[in-house]
Amino acid sequence: MSVLSTVVFADISGSASLYETLGNERATEAVTQVTQWIGGTIEAHRGRIVKNLGDGVLGIFGDAASAVSAAALRGHQERLSRWPLPLRMNIRVGVASGDVVDVDGDCYGDAVNVASRLCERAGPAEIWATEAAVLLSGAAPSVWYRKLGTMGIRGKSEKLMLYQVEWRENEEPDSLTMQAALVSQFAPVDSVLGQIQFSWHGVDLSFTSAEAPVHIGRATDARVCINDPRVSRLHARIDWRGSGFVLTDMSSFGTWVRFDGSDVPVQLRRDACNLHGTGEMALGVSFADSSAPVVKFQVAGGCAHLG
Numbered sequence: 001m002s003v004l005s006t007v008v009f010a011d012i013s014g015s016a017s018l019y020e021t022l023g024n025e026r027a028t029e030a031v032t033q034v035t036q037w038i039g040g041t042i043e044a045h046r047g048r049i050v051k052n053l054g055d056g057v058l059g060i061f062g063d064a065a066s067a068v069s070a071a072a073l074r075g076h077q078e079r080l081s082r083w084p085l086p087l088r089m090n091i092r093v094g095v096a097s098g099d100v101v102d103v104d105g106d107c108y109g110d111a112v113n114v115a116s117r118l119c120e121r122a123g124p125a126e127i128w129a130t131e132a133a134v135l136l137s138g139a140a141p142s143v144w145y146r147k148l149g150t151m152g153i154r155g156k157s158e159k160l161m162l163y164q165v166e167w168r169e170n171e172e173p174d175s176l177t178m179q180a181a182l183v184s185q186f187a188p189v190d191s192v193l194g195q196i197q198f199s200w201h202g203v204d205l206s207f208t209s210a211e212a213p214v215h216i217g218r219a220t221d222a223r224v225c226i227n228d229p230r231v232s233r234l235h236a237r238i239d240w241r242g243s244g245f246v247l248t249d250m251s252s253f254g255t256w257v258r259f260d261g262s263d264v265p266v267q268l269r270r271d272a273c274n275l276h277g278t279g280e281m282a283l284g285v286s287f288a289d290s291s292a293p294v295v296k297f298q299v300a301g302g303c304a305h306l307g
Contacts, residue, residue, distance in 0.1 A: 002099035002109065006067035006133055008047065009115040010038050011056035013090045013124040013270060031055050034089055038073065045070035050107050056119070060107055064097055064136035068143055068165055071095050071127050092270075094118030095129040095165065097136050117153045118162070121234075123248045123270050127165035134163050148213055151234060196238065196245050196275065198224050199296040209240040216283070216295070217251075228293040230284030238275070245299055247281070248272040256282040275299050 012034055019027040035057055039049045042059035045066045050058040061067035071093045096118065098111030111130075118128040129137075134145050144166050150159040194209040198216075205224055207214050216224040217235040226235070232251035239246045249255040249268035258265040259279040265287055266273050276299050282292040 002101045003062075004097070005100040005107070005109075005111065006061045006064040006095060006097040006136065007100065007107070007109075007111045007115040008042065008059045008061065008067050008071050009056065009094045009112075009119040010042075010059070010071070010073070011053075011092055011119045013092045018089065030089070034091070038091065041073055042070050050105070058107075058112070058115075060100060064133055065138060067095055067097075068127075068129065068133070068137040071129075071165060072143060090124035092119055092122040092124055093127040093165075094120070094122060095127065095133045097130060097133040113155055114153060114160070117155070121151075121250060122164075123250070123272055126248075129163050129165050131161040131163065134165075146239070148237070149215065151215075152219070193243075194240060194245060195300045197298045197300075199298075200224070200226060200293075207238070209245070212238060212240040212245070214238040224295070226283060226293055226295065228284070231293055232284070235283050236281075245275045246272050247275050251284065253284045254286075255284075256286050258282075258287060 038057045047059045047061040094115040096111040096114040100109040122128040145163040148162040197206040218231045219233040235251040256265040285292045
């Protein structure tokens with residue numbers, strides 16, 4: 001019998017490189033500590049650990065608000081700060097709600113598959129959730145939601161509206177969005193605080209902070225469509241984060257960002273950086289390849305620093 005549940009899929013970002021850097025024994029010990037802590041967090045929020053998947057954990061909840069609170073994994077950044085730099089690992093999380101079937105302790109259903117796909121798409125330290133999970137979670141404590149827009153998910157015939165779960169530590173409760181009304185749980189629409197322009201093969205496209213997020217990719221419905229086979233369908237996402245534009249790489253092969261005045265590009269692999277001033281980004285291959293698809297950008301307004 002299927003039961004409405006919320007599935008949390010948490011995965012350690014960049015664990016493969018950790019094994020290469022530290023060796024199997026030391027990396028395994030570090031990864032095991034993190035996955036055990038993730039599992040403990042799931043159980044502390046009244047969830048059930050379905051299975052450990054090497055460097056990931058699959059959990060299931062009867063209550064969506066508890067699932068979202070567990071997904072925030074509060075305290076992980078504090079834990080990381082006490083670890084040596086080579087051992088610091090970010091966690092990415094996918095959350096989805098739907099009917100789930102339990103078979104001998106394992107669980108099956110569309111929500112399980114979607115949560116896994118969202119975890120794959122999320123960047124380091126990001127939590128992606130379906131609209132169903134967000135609506136069911138209601139006023140989950142100390143979190144709010146940023147709309148990512150509709151995206152195609154592998155295995156789904158229709159696109160899904162997705163959200164990023166945001167949470168803030170070390171802030172007074174009064175400064176957090178905790179009202180019971182669901183509408184107050186969503187990030188307010190920005191006024192026009194910044195503008196970003198992209199140039200690609202003689203085409204100029206401009207977006208304001210209020211129009212974010214902006215997706216760059218090969219898909220025809222990407223707002224900045226780059227028709228090149230080396231570019232992923234949804235290659236990168238541009239968000240407005242309160243004081244500036246942030247580029248998050250979502251691709252298979254990476255994004256390189258080069259700011260005017262700097263000869264050293266920033267290489268992103270499922271990572272993010274702030275965009276400022278003018279510069280260009282190479283998609284799928286580095287600037288070293290003279291045929292690389294390169295998009296120029298120019299930012300007006302917002303902060304002027306590199307994150």
